Amino acid sequence: MHQTTFDAPDAALAVGTRHAGFTVTHVEAVPEISGQAYVLRHDASGARALWLACADVNKSFAISFKTPPADDTGVFHILEHSVLCGSDAYPVKEPFVNLLKTSMQTFLNALTFPDKTMYPVASTNTADLENLMGVYLDAVLHPAIYRRPRIFEQEGWHLEVEEEGADARLSYNGVVFNEMKGALSDPDDVLYQALSRQLFPDTAYRFESGGNPRAIPTLTYEEFLQTHARHYALPNSYTVLYGDMDIDRELAFIDERFRNAAERDAGEPNPLALQAPVSPAPARVEMATAAGNASVGVSYVIGSAADRTRVLAVDVLLDALCGSNEAPLKRRVLDAGLADDFQAMLLDGMLQPQAMFQLKGTREGAAEKFRALLEETCAELAEKGIPRDKLSAALAQAEFNLREGDWGGYPDGVALSMCVMSSWLYDDERPLDYVHYEDALATLKDGLDKGLFEQVLRELVCQNPHAAEVDLVPVEGGDAAEEAAELEARRATMGDGELAGIAAEVEALRAEQEAPDSPEALATLPQLTVADVEDPAPEPAPRDVDAPLPCIAHELDTHGIDYVYHYFDLRRCRVEELPYVGVLSDLLGKLDTRRHNASDLDTLIEQNLGGLDVFLETYTHEGDLSYAAPTLVIGACALSEKTERLADIPREVWGETLFADDARIRDILTQRKVGMEQYFTGSGHAASVARAGSYFSRASKASSLMGGLDYFLFLKELLGNWDTRKQGLCDILGNLAARIFTADEVTVSFIGSAEDRERFWAAGGDLGLRHAGTGVAAHALELPEPVPVNEGFVIPSNVSYVARAFAPSDADPGERGVWAVATRALTYDYLWNEVRVKGGAYGTGFKHTGENLREFWSFRDPHVDETLARYDAAAAWLSEWKPTTEEFDGYVVSTVAAHDAPVKPRALARRQDVARFGGQKPGWREEIRRQELGCTTEQVRGLAEALADQTPSGVCVFGSREALEEAGVDLKLCELVGE
Structure with a gap:
């Protein structure tokens, strides 16, 4: 049965009707998605199911299990990884990776x-979605973990022996083990977990679910297997289907697999109970981290x-009180000088949501003063009243965000499946609380002038019997020293036989990891051709239209929301001014205007x-390392009825900002510095590969100067000499703004209907931008010649x-479509197996850039030298790569699918703008797609010659001082955090 309209419930799916082993128990309209919700129960097992029926062709499926932890071992995290390493019906080592490929x-x-583990997939193709569903259902219900114990060693943890004889040392390895070493290097994660232990001393939330x-x-x-048997049971499951699909067909597909599920009868799942209110004394947590990471929560x-x-x-309340430096609570805390930054966040998606207030970069004595x-x-x-303008603005912002429904990198169906679990996990009768929002918004609007928010604030903070405080204190040593001592003690109890046994088990693990899947096993995997x-x-094409300023028009269906981007070319700036442009972009919209x-x-x-x-981008031309067009972008969006405000508010920001309040400027820049320090620790893979690109590319160097590592180092020096630099900075910023924001340098991109675009220009005119006159200098930005370093x-x-x-190679044919297929093979075959599976890194990848750079990266990696050696061996692997016809077909299909993946209108328009400024000719994406579809294994193997060309090259590693000093490659060291 395929429903063609979703405006009204389908009579064939009325409550009580049965469909392929499922019975409909509830039907409800969901106007927020212009669709209907059908709640069902699986008759044989009692498994819960829900279909969010709407017109979206990007369909999704998710099966989830309630998994509250009972300790800090991370067993559910390890299970999440491990069940995707083969199953009864698909006896290959990495079906998850095979699906990615x-x-x-x-x-x-x-x-x-x-408190839960989710397995979501999405696809626009029905057969493909069913393939994904089939593999995931077999993975969670019939995983290979029961017959392949080394999956646990690989994904969880195992011991290894370093050196030999009397000098033999032990070490831990394992994907989740290394991932969590990285995760718990983040002070925010450590603080959050410490607060959870204080708030929930008697429930599952006191434990670190990741491990x-x-x-x-x-x-x-044995505990690992027993935990799976108790929790991955259908009565403990929640299935969410989303989108435009033949529901009877998909329910029959699921029912067949549910009916064949193993019945392990291993006992009840871990409980998840409400925590009675507690108000413990303030706690102190010590962490081995930089002194600047001291924080209080x-x-x-x-x-x-x-x-x-x-x-x-x-x-809404947290946004109104703390959403910007000028929000009343945040301004009061910043003015008290207790820390570098202060923020508040809502932590929901759990049985007892919480509001967390955090100081970052605390001063001495802050912990004693903050809570009071x-x-x-x-x-x-609460007593005098929250400023109404702040509340109404925050409520308007919340409403816009809910209506826009932009979930970042998540398809709507996957994001909404998460919303479903924010209530359904805790109450079988409430699967839709967090999908709906209209009634809640109406209640908040009605209560705006009736003291609703003041009462909520009073109950939340002033009268709350359930609260906790934690002071995170940086110290020397910490977990690394504890781990070393633990391993040394463990080693001291072992004889030569035990050490030999550990070495033999690692050797057996490596042999299992390296053994290829048999053709028979691979043939079990479903695959498109x-x-x-x-x-x-076809993509709707943008066009240039007549307007007071150069204008690109994207006439797309944006559901009543308009977007505008103003691109200001920076090539008339001098290279030494680019870090100041970075400062300018950080400040605009946050200071006084006239x-x-x-x-x-x-x-x-x-x-x-x-x-x-306000953000910065640098455009480059394909295959040209010397071309760089740094650009300052000011983007804004609004509901259609407020399109005129898109014309006047950005204009005020760029044309009337005052750079006189040096105290506020210092606050903003300090917060930016703190944010970048945390970015380097949590997303060092992105920072390191961007830095490595700057060794060759002028465009990457410009980006580094405006917002990357060079900008961070500039900020450190600027803030370290604030008293002598602040006045000159204010003068520079005013001068820069006057030179950048001119009609000579701007292109405007409008995304929305033609009628709204006309109203925008009628209201905005020339946007207050004047031509600089006859004395305007030519584009003369000269960036230094990049120099490769380590x-x-x-x-x-x-x-x-x-x-x-690696720098471009003369042997590189430059066919981006062929490189795209090779990239997928290198990332999901060679690097996945070598760096992740064997090496224990949590993530790894390769990319070939439009400038013909070849770049490798790893994420939360326990190694340096071994990983670099594996990068170096990639070319030899590629030269010998001989996939089967079916395997190669799969790589092509997945590469093209990534190319064709649906995007929201704003993302489509932005992609088209970037292509335009990057000099791409019309039809360039179609050409790449033709290359992807038409490429051969011989062409992919032929790239090995270019990949093997390793001079010149540059290495960039983010890590501990010990890891960097012990690396075999000679690295020029720089202390990013702590000086």
């Missing part, structure tokens, strides 16, 4: 939360997940716009991020 998926992953590296090695294989439990309206009210200041200020605001790839719908103070401007933006973003950047982390980039 061969399917048309638009999303494929698995996710561990503090604590100190506890992970206590988990046994105070969390308040909001109530339960059942109160959707209250949770949304707190979300926080609660006194909230009490004052190139013949299954359909021609994509018409509004910073607080009122912040309110004006939230009341009228869905967002105002660099190591010291960060407070127990794992490393290893990048290596």
